[in-house]
Amino acid sequence: MRVDESAILRKTDLFRSVSDDDLGTVISASRVRNYRRGQVIFSQGDPGGTLIVVVTGRVKLVVRSADGAELTLTIIGPGGVIGELTVADGGPRSTDAETLDDCQLLLVPREPIQEICSRNASAAQALTSAIAADLRRLTEDTSDLVFLDLPRRVAKVLLSQPVDSDGTIRVDLRQEELAHQVGGSRQSVNSALSAFQRRGWIEVRDRAVTVRQVAALARFAGT
Numbered sequence: 001m002r003v004d005e006s007a008i009l010r011k012t013d014l015f016r017s018v019s020d021d022d023l024g025t026v027i028s029a030s031r032v033r034n035y036r037r038g039q040v041i042f043s044q045g046d047p048g049g050t051l052i053v054v055v056t057g058r059v060k061l062v063v064r065s066a067d068g069a070e071l072t073l074t075i076i077g078p079g080g081v082i083g084e085l086t087v088a089d090g091g092p093r094s095t096d097a098e099t100l101d102d103c104q105l106l107l108v109p110r111e112p113i114q115e116i117c118s119r120n121a122s123a124a125q126a127l128t129s130a131i132a133a134d135l136r137r138l139t140e141d142t143s144d145l146v147f148l149d150l151p152r153r154v155a156k157v158l159l160s161q162p163v164d165s166d167g168t169i170r171v172d173l174r175q176e177e178l179a180h181q182v183g184g185s186r187q188s189v190n191s192a193l194s195a196f197q198r199r200g201w202i203e204v205r206d207r208a209v210t211v212r213q214v215a216a217l218a219r220f221a222g223t
Contacts, residue, residue, distance in 0.1 A: 048086025
Protein backbone atom coordinates (compact mmCIF):
# COMPACT_ATOMS: atom_id res chain seq x y z
CA MET A 1 0.00 0.00 0.00
CA ARG A 2 1.34 3.39 -1.00
CA VAL A 3 1.71 5.63 2.04
CA ASP A 4 0.87 9.33 1.82
CA GLU A 5 3.41 10.54 4.39
CA SER A 6 2.26 14.14 4.16
CA ALA A 7 -1.38 13.30 4.94
CA ILE A 8 -0.37 11.02 7.81
CA LEU A 9 1.95 13.57 9.42
CA ARG A 10 -0.53 16.43 8.99
CA LYS A 11 -3.02 14.51 11.13
CA THR A 12 -0.63 14.51 14.11
CA ASP A 13 -0.52 17.41 16.54
CA LEU A 14 3.25 17.63 16.20
CA PHE A 15 3.36 18.26 12.45
CA ARG A 16 -0.02 19.92 11.91
CA SER A 17 1.38 23.46 11.99
CA VAL A 18 4.75 23.05 10.26
CA SER A 19 5.47 24.56 6.86
CA ASP A 20 5.35 22.50 3.67
CA ASP A 21 9.13 22.88 3.34
CA ASP A 22 9.73 21.58 6.86
CA LEU A 23 7.32 18.74 6.30
CA GLY A 24 9.13 17.84 3.10
CA THR A 25 12.42 17.72 5.02
CA VAL A 26 10.88 15.36 7.57
CA ILE A 27 9.41 13.12 4.88
CA SER A 28 12.69 12.88 2.99
CA ALA A 29 14.44 11.71 6.18
CA SER A 30 11.69 9.24 7.15
CA ARG A 31 11.01 5.68 6.07
CA VAL A 32 8.07 3.29 6.10
CA ARG A 33 8.45 -0.19 7.54
CA ASN A 34 6.12 -3.17 7.69
CA TYR A 35 5.95 -5.42 10.75
CA ARG A 36 4.24 -8.75 11.31
CA ARG A 37 1.85 -9.37 14.19
CA GLY A 38 3.77 -10.16 17.37
CA GLN A 39 7.00 -8.59 16.14
CA VAL A 40 9.16 -6.56 18.53
CA ILE A 41 9.78 -3.00 17.29
CA PHE A 42 12.16 -2.03 20.08
CA SER A 43 13.05 -3.13 23.60
CA GLN A 44 13.52 -1.26 26.85
CA GLY A 45 17.01 0.24 26.96
CA ASP A 46 17.43 0.38 23.18
CA PRO A 47 18.76 3.66 21.79
CA GLY A 48 15.99 6.11 21.01
CA GLY A 49 16.21 8.80 18.39
CA THR A 50 13.21 7.86 16.24
CA LEU A 51 9.60 8.98 16.41
CA ILE A 52 7.13 6.33 15.21
CA VAL A 53 3.75 7.12 13.64
CA VAL A 54 1.36 4.17 13.37
CA VAL A 55 -0.10 4.05 9.86
CA THR A 56 -2.04 0.77 10.15
CA GLY A 57 -2.45 -1.80 12.90
CA ARG A 58 -1.86 -1.49 16.64
CA VAL A 59 1.25 -1.38 18.80
CA LYS A 60 1.40 -2.11 22.52
CA LEU A 61 3.93 -0.52 24.87
CA VAL A 62 4.95 -2.96 27.57
CA VAL A 63 7.15 -3.25 30.64
CA ARG A 64 8.29 -6.68 31.82
CA SER A 65 9.68 -7.96 35.11
CA ALA A 66 12.77 -10.12 35.46
CA ASP A 67 10.58 -13.23 35.74
CA GLY A 68 8.62 -12.40 32.58
CA ALA A 69 5.49 -10.82 34.03
CA GLU A 70 4.05 -8.26 31.64
CA LEU A 71 2.15 -4.99 32.07
CA THR A 72 0.77 -3.23 29.01
CA LEU A 73 1.01 0.53 29.53
CA THR A 74 -0.94 1.57 26.44
CA ILE A 75 -2.01 0.48 22.97
CA ILE A 76 -1.39 2.85 20.06
CA GLY A 77 -3.64 2.64 17.01
CA PRO A 78 -3.58 4.24 13.55
CA GLY A 79 -2.57 7.89 13.66
CA GLY A 80 -0.96 7.50 17.07
CA VAL A 81 2.60 8.51 17.83
CA ILE A 82 5.28 6.67 19.82
CA GLY A 83 8.53 8.06 21.17
CA GLU A 84 7.95 11.72 22.02
CA LEU A 85 10.02 11.36 25.20
CA THR A 86 13.11 10.08 23.41
CA VAL A 87 12.75 12.87 20.85
CA ALA A 88 12.77 15.38 23.69
CA ASP A 89 15.69 14.03 25.74
CA GLY A 90 17.57 11.66 23.43
CA GLY A 91 17.46 8.95 26.06
CA PRO A 92 16.93 5.20 25.59
CA ARG A 93 13.57 3.51 25.16
CA SER A 94 11.73 3.17 28.46
CA THR A 95 9.43 0.30 27.35
CA ASP A 96 9.18 -2.57 24.92
CA ALA A 97 7.04 -2.05 21.81
CA GLU A 98 5.35 -5.00 20.10
CA THR A 99 2.79 -5.23 17.31
CA LEU A 100 -0.69 -6.56 18.05
CA ASP A 101 -1.53 -6.76 14.32
CA ASP A 102 0.32 -6.62 11.05
CA CYS A 103 1.48 -2.99 11.10
CA GLN A 104 2.79 -0.31 8.82
CA LEU A 105 4.84 2.30 10.65
CA LEU A 106 6.40 5.61 9.63
CA LEU A 107 9.79 6.14 11.30
CA VAL A 108 10.89 9.76 11.69
CA PRO A 109 14.44 10.62 12.88
CA ARG A 110 14.85 12.85 15.93
CA GLU A 111 17.14 15.46 14.37
CA PRO A 112 14.74 17.18 11.93
CA ILE A 113 12.03 17.20 14.60
CA GLN A 114 14.32 18.97 17.06
CA GLU A 115 15.35 21.48 14.43
CA ILE A 116 11.72 22.25 13.61
CA CYS A 117 10.78 22.58 17.29
CA SER A 118 13.62 25.07 17.81
CA ARG A 119 11.95 27.39 15.28
CA ASN A 120 8.27 26.53 15.55
CA ALA A 121 6.66 27.27 18.90
CA SER A 122 3.48 25.37 18.00
CA ALA A 123 5.43 22.20 17.20
CA ALA A 124 7.46 22.52 20.40
CA GLN A 125 4.27 23.00 22.43
CA ALA A 126 2.69 19.96 20.75
CA LEU A 127 5.69 17.83 21.73
CA THR A 128 5.53 19.08 25.32
CA SER A 129 1.77 18.53 25.49
CA ALA A 130 2.10 14.95 24.22
CA ILE A 131 4.65 14.13 26.92
CA ALA A 132 2.44 15.76 29.57
CA ALA A 133 -0.59 13.77 28.39
CA ASP A 134 1.39 10.53 28.70
CA LEU A 135 2.43 11.48 32.22
CA ARG A 136 -1.16 12.22 33.22
CA ARG A 137 -2.36 8.91 31.77
CA LEU A 138 0.38 6.95 33.55
CA THR A 139 -0.44 8.71 36.83
CA GLU A 140 -4.11 7.77 36.49
CA ASP A 141 -3.25 4.19 35.53
CA THR A 142 -0.93 3.86 38.53
CA SER A 143 -3.67 5.16 40.80
CA ASP A 144 -6.12 2.63 39.33
CA LEU A 145 -3.70 -0.25 39.94
CA VAL A 146 -3.40 0.74 43.59
CA PHE A 147 -6.93 1.86 44.46
CA LEU A 148 -9.32 0.00 42.13
CA ASP A 149 -10.16 -3.68 42.31
CA LEU A 150 -9.59 -5.76 39.19
CA PRO A 151 -13.19 -5.80 37.88
CA ARG A 152 -13.27 -2.01 37.90
CA ARG A 153 -9.91 -1.88 36.13
CA VAL A 154 -11.28 -4.24 33.49
CA ALA A 155 -14.37 -2.03 33.11
CA LYS A 156 -12.20 1.06 32.57
CA VAL A 157 -10.15 -0.67 29.88
CA LEU A 158 -13.32 -1.77 28.07
CA LEU A 159 -14.68 1.77 28.20
CA SER A 160 -11.39 3.20 26.85
CA GLN A 161 -11.77 1.37 23.52
CA PRO A 162 -12.95 3.22 20.38
CA VAL A 163 -16.68 3.84 20.04
CA ASP A 164 -18.41 2.83 16.80
CA SER A 165 -20.66 5.23 14.90
CA ASP A 166 -23.71 3.56 16.48
CA GLY A 167 -22.34 4.25 19.97
CA THR A 168 -21.31 0.65 20.59
CA ILE A 169 -17.91 -0.31 21.98
CA ARG A 170 -16.45 -3.45 20.42
CA VAL A 171 -13.28 -4.66 22.09
CA ASP A 172 -10.74 -6.24 19.76
CA LEU A 173 -8.46 -7.60 22.47
CA ARG A 174 -7.86 -11.13 23.68
CA GLN A 175 -8.43 -11.79 27.37
CA GLU A 176 -4.70 -12.32 27.77
CA GLU A 177 -4.09 -8.79 26.45
CA LEU A 178 -6.76 -7.41 28.78
CA ALA A 179 -4.99 -9.15 31.66
CA HIS A 180 -1.71 -7.52 30.69
CA GLN A 181 -3.39 -4.10 30.74
CA VAL A 182 -5.04 -4.46 34.14
CA GLY A 183 -2.23 -6.25 35.94
CA GLY A 184 -4.19 -9.46 36.53
CA SER A 185 -4.41 -13.03 35.33
CA ARG A 186 -6.39 -14.27 32.36
CA GLN A 187 -8.61 -16.25 34.76
CA SER A 188 -9.43 -13.17 36.86
CA VAL A 189 -10.27 -11.17 33.74
CA ASN A 190 -12.50 -13.99 32.50
CA SER A 191 -14.30 -13.96 35.86
CA ALA A 192 -14.89 -10.20 35.64
CA LEU A 193 -16.17 -10.43 32.07
CA SER A 194 -18.52 -13.26 33.01
CA ALA A 195 -19.95 -11.14 35.84
CA PHE A 196 -20.49 -8.20 33.47
CA GLN A 197 -22.19 -10.48 30.97
CA ARG A 198 -24.56 -11.89 33.63
CA ARG A 199 -25.63 -8.32 34.41
CA GLY A 200 -26.28 -7.66 30.74
CA TRP A 201 -23.59 -4.97 30.47
CA ILE A 202 -21.52 -6.77 27.85
CA GLU A 203 -21.83 -9.60 25.37
CA VAL A 204 -18.99 -12.07 24.85
CA ARG A 205 -19.20 -14.06 21.63
CA ASP A 206 -16.38 -15.92 19.89
CA ARG A 207 -13.89 -14.18 22.23
CA ALA A 208 -15.12 -10.76 21.06
CA VAL A 209 -16.50 -8.38 23.69
CA THR A 210 -19.27 -5.88 22.90
CA VAL A 211 -20.30 -3.32 25.52
CA ARG A 212 -24.11 -3.18 25.49
CA GLN A 213 -24.73 -0.86 28.45
CA VAL A 214 -22.02 1.79 28.45
CA ALA A 215 -23.63 3.95 31.15
CA ALA A 216 -24.05 1.04 33.58
CA LEU A 217 -20.46 -0.09 33.09
CA ALA A 218 -19.23 3.49 33.52
CA ARG A 219 -21.13 3.85 36.80
CA PHE A 220 -19.55 0.64 38.04
CA ALA A 221 -16.08 1.84 37.04
CA GLY A 222 -16.65 5.22 38.69
CA THR A 223 -15.98 7.20 35.51
